[in-house]
Amino acid sequence: MRILLVGATGKLGTAVHQELVERKHDVVTVSRTGGDLQYDVTDPAQVADLYQTVGQVDAVASAAGSVPWRPLAELTVEDYQAAVTGKVLSQVALVKEGLSFVTGSFTLITGVLAREPVVTGAAAALANGAVEAFVRAAAIEITPLRINAVSPTVFTEALDDYGAFFPGMKPVPLADVAQAYVRSIEGRQTGQVYEL
Known part of the structure; x- marks a missing residue:
């Protein structure tokens, strides 16, 4: 399959890229500063241009999305807007603009x-919940195209940076998260949230 991988240069994107290449897929990598192509997917115009440049693909995999981490009392309207723009609207644009270019799945x-909140994670919880709700809603409208979400806990490989934010939560190796992407891309389910 020809797969567009967005957020390809981060920890998760790198792991997903490696797994997809090992499975003999043709992967076009995208990120803001690296990869085959450089685009900022928080800008809907750049998302539209990305698809015009890449053309038809079998699948789109997104490993991109940033959110602010602050105590609830310190979060501003701008912080919530940044979370929605950085993780929700960017991925919604990948789906909306991709409907004419994708033949298989998102x-x-x-x-x-989205289901287990932590202190300083209110903006992230809001964004994650919105993405999951969007996936379920989009699945009933975009058929025969498919759409799923991957919903991991903290990555084992990111414990040094983020482990303190997830007390008592079992970490998940990036290799396992990459397998959930494979399940979504190569499988036949739609409207699913793969929890790891």
């Missing part, structure tokens, strides 16, 4: 905070 990234 796989989006969400996270454990």
Whole structure:
């Protein structure tokens, strides 16, 4: 399959890229500053241009999405807007603009905070919950195209940076998260949130 991988240079994107290449897929990598192509998917115009440049693909996999981490009392309206723009609207644009270019599936990234909130994670919880709700709603409208989300807990490989935010939560290796992307891309399910 020809797969467009967005957010390809981060920890998750690198792991997903490696797994897809090992499975003999043709992967076009995208990120803001690296990869085969450089685009900022928080800008809908750049998302539209990305598809015009890449053309038809079998699948889109998103490993991109940033959110602010602050105590609830310190979060501003701008912080919430940044979370929605950085993780929700960017992925919604990948789906909306991709409907004419994708022949198979979309796989989006969400996270454990949609169902297990932590201190300083309110903006992330809001964004993750929105992505998961969007996936379920989009699945009933875009058929025969498919859409799923991957929802991991903290990555084992990121414990040094983020482990303190997830007390008592079992980490998940990036290799396992990459397998969830494979399940979404190569499988036949739609409207699913793969929790790890």
